[in-house]
Amino acid sequence: MAIPVSYIARNLFARRLTTALTAGGMALVVYVFATVLMLAAGLEKTLVSTGRDDNVIVIRRGAQTEVQSGVDRQQAAVIESLPEIAVDAGDVRLVSKEPVVLINLPKRATGKPANVVIRGVTEAGLALRSQVKIVEGRMFRPGTAEVIAGRAIADNFRGAGLGETVRFASRDWTVVGVFDGGRTGFDSEIWGDAEQMLQAFRRNAFSAVIFRLADPSRFDAVKATLEDDPRLTVEAKRETKFYADQSQALANFISYLGTGISIIFSIGAIIGAMITMYASVASRTSEIGTLRALGFSRAAILAAFLGESLLLGLCGGIIGVAAASVMQAFSISTTNFQTFAEIAFSFALTPKIVVVSLVFSLVMGFVGGFLPAARAARLKIVDALRAA
Amino acid sequence: MHFALLVLRNAFRHKLRTLLTILGIVIAIASFGVLRTIVDAWYAGANASSSARLVTRSSVSLVFPLPITYAEKMRQVEGVKSVAWANWFGGVYVSERNFFPQFAISGASYLDMYPEYTLKPEERKAFLADRVGAVAGRKLADKFGWKVGDQIPLRGTIYPGTWNFTLRGIYEGRETATDESQFFFHFDYLNEFIKKKYPRRGDQAGVFIEELKDPEQASPVSLAIDATFRNSLAETLTETEKAFNLGFVAMSEAILLAIQAVSYVVIVIIMAVMANTMAMTARERYGEYATLKALGFRGGFVARLIFAESLGIALAGGALGIALTFPAVKAFSNLVGQILSAFYVTNETIRLQVACALVVGVVAAAVPAWRAARIRIVDGLRAIG
Numbered sequence: 001m002a003i004p005v006s007y008i009a010r011n012l013f014a015r016r017l018t019t020a021l022t023a024g025g026m027a028l029v030v031y032v033f034a035t036v037l038m039l040a041a042g043l044e045k046t047l048v049s050t051g052r053d054d055n056v057i058v059i060r061r062g063a064q065t066e067v068q069s070g071v072d073r074q075q076a077a078v079i080e081s082l083p084e085i086a087v088d089a090g091d092v093r094l095v096s097k098e099p100v101v102l103i104n105l106p107k108r109a110t111g112k113p114a115n116v117v118i119r120g121v122t123e124a125g126l127a128l129r130s131q132v133k134i135v136e137g138r139m140f141r142p143g144t145a146e147v148i149a150g151r152a153i154a155d156n157f158r159g160a161g162l163g164e165t166v167r168f169a170s171r172d173w174t175v176v177g178v179f180d181g182g183r184t185g186f187d188s189e190i191w192g193d194a195e196q197m198l199q200a201f202r203r204n205a206f207s208a209v210i211f212r213l214a215d216p217s218r219f220d221a222v223k224a225t226l227e228d229d230p231r232l233t234v235e236a237k238r239e240t241k242f243y244a245d246q247s248q249a250l251a252n253f254i255s256y257l258g259t260g261i262s263i264i265f266s267i268g269a270i271i272g273a274m275i276t277m278y279a280s281v282a283s284r285t286s287e288i289g290t291l292r293a294l295g296f297s298r299a300a301i302l303a304a305f306l307g308e309s310l311l312l313g314l315c316g317g318i319i320g321v322a323a324a325s326v327m328q329a330f331s332i333s334t335t336n337f338q339t340f341a342e343i344a345f346s347f348a349l350t351p352k353i354v355v356v357s358l359v360f361s362l363v364m365g366f367v368g369g370f371l372p373a374a375r376a377a378r379l380k381i382v383d384a385l386r387a388a
Numbered sequence: 389m390h391f392a393l394l395v396l397r398n399a400f401r402h403k404l405r406t407l408l409t410i411l412g413i414v415i416a417i418a419s420f421g422v423l424r425t426i427v428d429a430w431y432a433g434a435n436a437s438s439s440a441r442l443v444t445r446s447s448v449s450l451v452f453p454l455p456i457t458y459a460e461k462m463r464q465v466e467g468v469k470s471v472a473w474a475n476w477f478g479g480v481y482v483s484e485r486n487f488f489p490q491f492a493i494s495g496a497s498y499l500d501m502y503p504e505y506t507l508k509p510e511e512r513k514a515f516l517a518d519r520v521g522a523v524a525g526r527k528l529a530d531k532f533g534w535k536v537g538d539q540i541p542l543r544g545t546i547y548p549g550t551w552n553f554t555l556r557g558i559y560e561g562r563e564t565a566t567d568e569s570q571f572f573f574h575f576d577y578l579n580e581f582i583k584k585k586y587p588r589r590g591d592q593a594g595v596f597i598e599e600l601k602d603p604e605q606a607s608p609v610s611l612a613i614d615a616t617f618r619n620s621l622a623e624t625l626t627e628t629e630k631a632f633n634l635g636f637v638a639m640s641e642a643i644l645l646a647i648q649a650v651s652y653v654v655i656v657i658i659m660a661v662m663a664n665t666m667a668m669t670a671r672e673r674y675g676e677y678a679t680l681k682a683l684g685f686r687g688g689f690v691a692r693l694i695f696a697e698s699l700g701i702a703l704a705g706g707a708l709g710i711a712l713t714f715p716a717v718k719a720f721s722n723l724v725g726q727i728l729s730a731f732y733v734t735n736e737t738i739r740l741q742v743a744c745a746l747v748v749g750v751v752a753a754a755v756p757a758w759r760a761a762r763i764r765i766v767d768g769l770r771a772i773g
Contacts, residue, residue, distance in 0.1 A: 017667055018664055021667070022660070022661075025658075025661055032650055060548065061548060068545050101448075101449070103448050103449045113635060114638070114639055115449055115451075168448055170619075170621075201452075202621065204588070261650055261654075264654075265419070265653070265654050265657060268412045268415055268416050268658050268661060269657060269661075271411060271412040272412065272664060274408055275661065276664060279405070279668045332642045332646075334641070334643055342639075
């Protein structure tokens with residue numbers, strides 16, 4: 001026969017201060033754990049959703065990012081003439097030759113400079129990214145010194161808001177529109193006319209050529225065609241893979257560091273639970289004796305104390321996850337080491353993170369409660385009754 | 389004497405509980421120290437920079453190079469002693485995991501400007517004489533087991549192709565903070581290749597470094613340098629080496645702030661654990677405290693007993709935690725390898741660790757001590773566990 005759950009719960013409630021302190025410690029650990037996982041998930045979500053599976057990005061062989069890459073006009077023309085490129089309803093071939101550079105802009109809040117991606121695009125470039133929508137102002141006019149800024153850039157950088165001007169490449173550029181990249185990496189970019197950018201930066205090579213495949217399953221064939229062409233020194237990647245690769249190092253860094261920290265912190269919380277549970281067993285020795293005398297088995301006692309500890313862990317876990325879920329309202333902006341450019345992303349709470357965090361809190365409760373519960377179960381009835 | 393003995397006996401009445409609490413504090417204080425050291429390592433580059441050096445880069449961003457003809461004009465600026473330049477190479481050694489900074493440098497002028505990279509005279513000579521020669525830091529060479537004379541292949545990401553260098557010297561840092569994980573080779577070798585392959589991109593440097601005659605003149609000289617190139621095709625931005633390095637740190641600021649915040653979270657967690665221990669301990673002993681008071685001891689004495697016990701446990705844990713920080717930092721530095729270079733525990737970290745242990749001890753004892761000191765003898769004697 002098992003000891004009722006209400007008995008277990010009331011024990012926790014009877015010693016409110018101790019329960020609150022112990023669960024509070026666990027809640028903090030779970031909070032840190034969940035927050036870090038949310039951060040890594042948010043970054044991955046941002047960069048993975050930046051790409052589309054049927055888009056192909058072509059950069060110079062060996063280059064890891066668009067900024068490092070260079071594809072000159074002759075090579076770009078060869079790529080542009082591929083027959084596999086899709087054509088949209090308006091008879092526009094969906095291929096975009098884009099210069100991508102980094103410029104320094106000061107942040108609004110601190111005035112400290114950070115690297116911002118400037119991308120030269122054409123009309124097709126916009127059509128290739130269906131998730132990008134202009135939400136304020138209008139599109140830039142081709143052939144002018146007008147640019148549009150991503151949401152995160154417009155909010156966070158001086159001179160990048162609607163109607164303001166940013167100065168780079170010895171010119172002033174007016175921000176005529178703000179676009180929403182649908183929480184993708186494009187939110188952290190400034191877009192202008194491709195040819196204008198090439199002139200302003202005095203370049204004659206594009207950074208990347210991006211195109212839509214008419215038939216997405218032909219990717220491998222197209223990749224082989226491009227990479228075997230003796231006129232080209234390029235490599236082709238699916239856009240999704242390209243952006244996922246770029247988030248790898250930062251996402252790994254965040255999750256390794258965070259998981260390491262959480263595990264070490266959890267030892268502290270487990271010790272807290274252990275102390276609480278040992279004390280709980282010690283102060284209720286005679287009660288345990290009574291329960292045994294009433295006929296509850298050792299297993300029932302073990303289950304009761306383990307249950308108490310698990311409940312303690314669960315309380316901490318729920319509070320921790322609840323606190324972490326508030327973080328969804330915030331976003332973080334930092335430099336991605338791989339691209340050397342600023343990227344904004346938010347904390348993403350996925351169902352998986354909720355489950356993992358709660359399991360983590362239960363594990364803490366279990367590990368912390370096991371030894372004390374075993375001690376309680378091993379008590380001899382006579383000794384326990386005499387202890388009072 | 390009796391007081392100390394009483395505190396000690398009290399502390400070890402529940403041996404298991406006290407040991408667990410100490411263990412918790414050890415872990416908290418040690419991880420606090422490791423996290424602070426990680427943050428410090430980020431700033432190490434900036435702290436190790438010399439106030440006698442300026443760095444000039446393109447005003448647009450670091451991605452844009454400057455013509456090396458600028459060096460001559462910079463040398464003519466009043467207050468500039470010497471000029472060197474460097475290019476970020478960004479190559480990959482075997483696998484992308486083995487990241488370390490590589491620079492193409494302007495030979496002797498660059499080495500002269502960094503006396504903190506100490507190189508044996510014969511190695512320096514050998515490096516300067518060899519067009520494909522290279523110099524690596526001690527830590528870097530040890531990591532990959534390089535010896536002088538080894539061939540080191542790098543796969544270029546910005547400059548395509550595989551580049552082979554011959555290691556001609558290994559430099560050692562003059563100070564602990566000096567970065568020993570860099571790799572240098574000749575700018576001329578890189579430039580020759582670029583001129584052949586991309587004529588338009590030849591003769592260009594990523595950054596210029598100027599040595600000042602007088603470090604006090606840093607700001608007028610940097611303004612004078614930028615004024616020289618104003619309205620040219622490639623405008624410049626000159627700042628002190630420290631400001632330049634801090635610019636990189638600022639890029640990761642959000643992450644650094646998070647790590648710093650988290651390092652205090654662990655202290656709060658352990659504070660909760662410790663407060664719990666002290667609350668339980670005091671509750672069990674209310675009867676004894678009342679007895680002490682009945683014997684004529686004052687409330688202050690009882691409070692001191694509790695504070696002494698709490699501080700004793702916290703400081704014991706703190707001391708062990710500080711001792712454990714050093715091997716933990718070492719282990720961590722071996723684990724992450726080259727991402728961050730200079731890992732060492734500063735005195736400030738140790739001071740903060742001691743302060744945290746004290747705060748934990750005091751805060752944990754506050755409520756129980758206050759309650760015990762004010763307890764009425766009758767209530768205390770009546771209390772059971």
